[in-house]
Amino acid sequence: MKITTHLVSAPLHTPFVTALRTATHAESLLVEISDGSLSGWGEAPQVWKVTGESLAGAQACVEGPIASALTGLEPDDFTEALRRIQGSAQGNFGAKAAVDVALHDLAARRRGQTLHGFLGSTVTSVQTDVTLSAGDPESLAAAGVDRVADGFGVLKVKVGTGDAKADFERVRRVREAIGPDPRLRLDANQGWSRRDAVTAIRALEDAGCDIGLVEQPVPAADLEGMAWITDRVSTPILADESVYGVRDLVAVIRHGAADLVNVKLAKCGGLGPARTLLELAREHGLGSIVGSMMESHVGVGAAAALVAAYPTTAVNDLDAAWWLKEPPVLGGIRYEGSTIHLPTGDGLGVTGLSA
Template sequence: MEIRSIDTIRQSVPLIKPFKTALRTVHHAESVLVRITLNNGNMGWGEAPPTVVITGDSLESIEAAIVKTFTPLLIGKNVLAYEQLLQSMHHSMVGCSSAKAAVDMAIYDLVSQFSGMPLYKFLGGYRDRLETDFTVSVNSPYEMGEDAVECVKSGFYVLKIKVGKDSIEQDIERIREVRLRVGNEIKIRVDANQGWQAKEAVRSIRRMEDMGLNIELVEQPVKAHDIDGLKCVTDAVETPIMADESMFSPQQAFEIIRRRAADMLNIKLMKSGGIYKAQLINQMADEFGIECMVGSMIESRLAVTAAAHFAASKKNITRIDLDAPLMLLHETVKGGVIYEGPLMILPQEAGLGIQEVKPFVMEAVE
């Protein structure tokens, strides 16, 4: 069960429609795929997208971390000593959380294959299916209303509305338009992606409460570093506030929990550095009665399947935001999680359940 080789492969998959947030606009789902092969021929898969404005990771930095730092550290090691391997990887360099996540999920894929169990069962096995929301990108109020209606027609009953790109007034109009178009039975989550200041966030959320827009939660209303501002908003409104970009590590999660700076936490493998650290964050939150969401960056079914296994294994993960593969124009993975509208069904094969990976790369236009 020794690691024989670690390979990286780039892919770039066009999106059906540009994905727009307060931080960026994405047209292609770029990522680095990781394949770890053992001396017995077994293979484990991982994936890391470059999200420079959030994690600081680029395609080049992800590849460099894996090839130059993690590979020499892991080659020849027994994958079943995964606690030792993952500890070594996390201590080998600061940052590069996406690169760490890709290697982490490939290791967990191999270990759970050896156990003969699907990864979600190996991690705890709390449930075998999830229900995800669907994200409505930030655009004009009218276009967002149209997109929201299409989501509901496709069977989604929880929508995540992106705001924070321009004025608060425009954001409120976006949310009001979506609520008007989809009715009161649909759950609406609002994600400002750090786009507001603390005081204007308080004013806008209170106004939405007074308007009866019935918002389930507001995610990351202020800048990632502004924990004081995050706590200010959390303390001042009735709507639950969720921390996202403010929390990468277990240490940051501890500080948010200690200060009660947010009501909920959004765990993403690309922020935590993979499943190993994500479990620590969720367990800490669970001990203090703070529920968690599992989300993703713009990732293919490969990385999202790993996130889904983790999410399905834990009782304290009560909300799911894993719709990214549904935004891609081409499928690159055979196997993995299956979507039936918002329902995500976990594979029952050992490991991640990835049967084949066919990287897609856009051809250059002459």
């Protein structure tokens, strides 16, 4: 098997603003694995403020320890290859995810199947929410109206600005602008204190803003704080940055820290680990969604294929590639409002890099 890496920088049509960062481009490492006639694709996004992983680090990991671990294996050594990827290095989950997905993609292509078909699904589309970037109340309200007009029924509002009262006003204004039917969820990106989180969430509940869930209200390591919040509000709490792998999810379960978990390929290391997390969450009564970093049609396509085969309990967070002006690859998933249409071609449906 031949491993090739490609650095891509895809401009966004609108800046993506959170409590942690402002992004104008999706910076990613695309990984291509070839058996000589067919190629599988995977993606490692650069997200300094979340995973701490860089493109340079991901490229070094893919071309170094992961490539060494796969030396001597044939494309048919699929299960052994996946096992070796996870043991090749500590951390580096984005790099591991890129190679894991590329191998899944290649295996599906060798069998003449779509990736979601290879994972066991006949579903042809999945649903996503869309994020409203952090901003003042009026700009958020206007963006909310625009996104509903674009066909999205679930909107995610970025909060956690450090001012709980201002966050309340932003969300209240969005709800007022879009009306009662579209669903709202909030993402604090670790930006609240536990007390501010409870104050803001209770105020939104009392105001009838109908919030479906609140994602990662406090810093990732503060499971006691998140459990404290979960016990004091009616709105479901979703763990995101608190959960990378199985050990993290077990800790969330033991603390009673959240009602749901957000599983992301670039956090956990690929489709194999992601399936384990979704199954563990289900076994212990936790809800789930599958999310994405700021990545392209390759990474989001793999996450969408996972959702098709392993249904979650809430609408997923897979709008990342929707923000791109143009995809960096040819083929793959296609957005139509909140619907992500899965490819009909083999694997991820990606046929190469765009010009």
